[in-house]
Amino acid sequence: MIKRSLLLLFLISISSCKKEKPIVVSIADDVAFLASDSLQGRETGTAYELKAANYIKERMESIGLQPKNDDKKFYQTFSFKPKNDPHQEIQYVDGDSTITGTNVIGFLNNQADKTVIIGAHYDHLGLGGEGSLYREGEAIHNGADDNASGVAVLLQLADSLKTKAYKGNNYLFIAFSGEEMGLLGSNYFVKNPTIDLSKINYMINMDMVGRLREDKTLSISGTGTAPIWNQVLNSANTGFKLVLKESGVGPSDHTSFYLQDIPVLHFFTGQHEDYHKPGDDYDKLNYEGMNMITAYILDVIEELDDKPKLAFKKTKNESEEVPRFKVALGVVPDYLFDGEGMRIDGVSEDKPAEKAGLQKGDIVVKLGDSIIVDMMSYMRALSTFEEGNSTKVIVDRNGEKIETEITF
Structure with missing residues (x-):
């Protein structure tokens, strides 16, 4: 797997440098690299996370996305001090004893008045530590489902939207860092946005979308954050058993955008025995299911393409209960x-x-x-x-x- 993924990265780099027609990269190819042992679990702030960030940047470039940052780069970095108290708020600071995370941001500019955010976190737990449910010492947590799966779907959506005639929105694709440490990358982005937040139409988040079950059950949270969500999700559905949840607050990056009064959706195929364990590996994912989810999200985007900017609705915070x-x-x-x-x-x-x-x-x-x-x-x-x-x-x-x- 490692040799295959390194060869893939090399081919992407060559393709980008020569400005030739990009090679075709599948969802499985992206997961194979991001969830390989060579990236040592993509822990925030490590050299291995930066390797993953570079891969995602190269993929965005090969697709034809543009950087959307003040310094014209694909990266948005943020530094913070780790929390000693789990209830303590993270402080973004520079200096000694800090960790630096890196969001990767690519832009598809359709010259529209409004922009859709499509996001997925790419960091994971490294060799375990806090957050791991593995009790037998250090081991690489590859995080194939959590969340190489979401990043792979994000990249496929970017590739498809580059060629589709959906011009009613611009699209900002963000691979977030620091999610496992407390939604740090998405929280930093909404406080330091590279676009006008008032122009954001809605945000779609994919976190753990790699294990669609035989009955095709798909959970979508945030359906109460815009009046139109239920209608659109049901009309675009071509075979999923949908479990729709209203709350815009949950344990993933869509929460950061909901708290800025932006309509959100979070796609999720369910928890499993390998969650936050070394067993969350490449060969256990349902790649046909991931392709189905990609197509479904594209259908939702298409249905909303010629619609006005979505109205935001506050929802009950289920986590408080x-x-x-x-x-x-x-x-x-x-x-x-x-x-x-x-x-x-x-x-x-x-x-x-x-x-x-x-x-x-x-x-x-x-x-x-x-x-x-x-x-x-x-x-x-x-x-x-x-x-x-x-x-x-x-x-x-x-x-x-x-x-x-x-x-x-």
Whole structure:
């Protein structure tokens, strides 16, 4: 994989230098490079992240995008001091003991009055550390789904929009740095924009779009941030099982734009057992699914091309309603499950759920005295327990109700 990806970068560089017709680069090719061991997990501020940034810049140049920055470069850098307190606000500063992140920005100028932002973060966790769910020491976290997948779709959208006759908007493509450390790159951009924020029509964010399931469930958040979103998303849909969520606030870069009163959408194919672990690798992605998502986003963009600037709507902040927990079950919830209960998408080793015999695919329907009908009721029930408590849990396993005891 490494040899293939390095050859790809070389060919892109040669193509850019000679100003010849760009070579055809697929979604799989982009992921192969960005999620290769040679980039050591693309941690913000490292030389490996800069290699990824250079690759993305070369791809943008080969597509024919232009830089959109005051210094006519594709890069927007920002320096900050790492947080000691997770509740502390990041300060963007220069000086000693700082980390420098690099956003990569390319512009497609259609001489329009309004601009669409298309974004995806390209940083990941490096060798693990804070944020990793891997407990066996240092290991390369390649982040194929999180978020080489989103960057690969971004680049395909750029390539397609360069040749399409959708001239109602300009398009600004941003590969964000620092997302894993707290949406740092997108937050910096909206505070130091390279275009007039009042001219932004809407923002589309792709974060973890690489594992579309067999039933084609696709989660889209931010649907309440513009009155037209539901109509457009449903009319453009040609086969996805859509899970639409209204809130413009979530754990990804669209949040930074929503907080600037810009309509947003976040595309997401769901969490999985390899999330923030070394197993999130190139060969586990659904590339046909990623191509389908790319085509769907293009259809949404086309439908909005001749429409006026979207009206912004504030939405309920669902994250403010999330209860605080003193304990954890030790499972990965299936956030795309739309049935009754909380479906388990993965079970962590040596945690309460595994010790109680719970399995991937089980649907939690009762926890203690609480009936579980959805994710929120599950979180409310979980928040009532403390470490050392024991209780009964009932799961639906292939239609059979199974009761067991769990100790936190």
